[in-house]
Amino acid sequence: MKPDNLLASVPVLDAHIDTLTKMLYFNEGKTVYGIPGGHVNLDRIRKGGVNVIFQVHWLRDRNSFYSPLQECFKQYRLMLRTVERYADRLAVTTSSREITAAHKAGKVALVPVIENGVVLEGNIDNLEILHRLGFREIGLVWQGRNEIGNGNFEKNPGVGGLSDFGIRVVREMNRLRMLVDVSHLNEDGFWDVAEHCEGPFIATHSNARELCRNNRNLWDDQIVALAEAGGVVGMNFAPHFVDDDPKKASLSRVVDHVCHIANLVGARHIGIGTDYDGTRRRRGPAALRGVPETGSRVAEAGPPTGDHGIVGELLRVFKQVCG
Numbered sequence: 001m002k003p004d005n006l007l008a009s010v011p012v013l014d015a016h017i018d019t020l021t022k023m024l025y026f027n028e029g030k031t032v033y034g035i036p037g038g039h040v041n042l043d044r045i046r047k048g049g050v051n052v053i054f055q056v057h058w059l060r061d062r063n064s065f066y067s068p069l070q071e072c073f074k075q076y077r078l079m080l081r082t083v084e085r086y087a088d089r090l091a092v093t094t095s096s097r098e099i100t101a102a103h104k105a106g107k108v109a110l111v112p113v114i115e116n117g118v119v120l121e122g123n124i125d126n127l128e129i130l131h132r133l134g135f136r137e138i139g140l141v142w143q144g145r146n147e148i149g150n151g152n153f154e155k156n157p158g159v160g161g162l163s164d165f166g167i168r169v170v171r172e173m174n175r176l177r178m179l180v181d182v183s184h185l186n187e188d189g190f191w192d193v194a195e196h197c198e199g200p201f202i203a204t205h206s207n208a209r210e211l212c213r214n215n216r217n218l219w220d221d222q223i224v225a226l227a228e229a230g231g232v233v234g235m236n237f238a239p240h241f242v243d244d245d246p247k248k249a250s251l252s253r254v255v256d257h258v259c260h261i262a263n264l265v266g267a268r269h270i271g272i273g274t275d276y277d278g279t280r281r282r283r284g285p286a287a288l289r290g291v292p293e294t295g296s297r298v299a300e301a302g303p304p305t306g307d308h309g310i311v312g313e314l315l316r317v318f319k320q321v322c323g
């Protein structure tokens with residue numbers, strides 16, 4: 001199939017965009033999608049040809065002065081109000097059917113997701129409430145330790161994998177049909193998810209560690225395990241995830257990661273999760289254009305393309321897990 005046809009045939013999905021969190025902090029909570037000087041806004045989404053966004057509600061690691069759940073609700077409220085304001089262009093979607101309907105109506109589908117299981121505040125019952133509110137994916141940890149497990153930056157002695165509570169959270173997410181995101185998990189935690197998660201799990205914004213030694217990128221044996229479970233790795237476009245020398249990061253280098261993973265496990269296990277608006281270390285104007293372009297370049301480069309042309313592979317897993 002020609003790259004253009006391939007891209008036209010499925011919605012283009014970006015599995016990790018942090019714009020909402022930035023809106024809360026930098027737009028004083030105004031219902032304007034995008035921040036001044038940021039990577040993503042409605043115009044760029046349209047020009048970039050992105051149709052589905054996993055809309056991250058990012059939560060910092062816990063300190064005694066903040067309630068992660070309340071913080072999540074603040075972002076959730078802002079998302080709902082922003083979507084109401086741009087009802088002709090945006091829709092909140094929680095199922096494949098709703099994503100397809102939004103796509104047909106020419107709207108960008110926002111799937112509410114959470115980065116940092118600290119949101120549960122140690123109470124597993126909160127999971128079902130969050131699911132009923134429409135959240136469909138949770139990154140179990142961020143940089144440090146929470147009740148579930150440990151992030152890649154946790155240095156405390158005795159750091160290990162998932163806690164008993166963390167394993168219960170994974171099982172409850174399976175029951176509720178929510179996607180488990182391992183992107184920030186330390187290696188022990190990753191292997192615990194591989195053991196305890198039923199069905200596919202995903203890494204929304206991580207690349208191949210073999211090509212770039214960022215400790216958030218995945219080793220080949222992790223990628224193989226994730227693929228064996230049927231999951232997908234979302235390619236991160238932030239320079240320090242793409243090349244050990246961030247100045248050398250480019251779309252071609254992103255394609256190198258795609259080809260590496262495709263050769264390892266096949267392209268059915270590759271998606272896109274740019275991390276746009278999640279880091280300052282990137283020039284803005286090209287934001288999002290690179291998403292479909294990556295799919296197109298990969299198709300041209302010739303490694304086996306997935307059923308959904310890489311840019312939509314996460315939709316396949318979303319449908320399988322969340323319905």
Ligand SMILES: [Zn+2]
Binds near residue numbers: 115183184205278
């Ligand atoms: Zn992240």
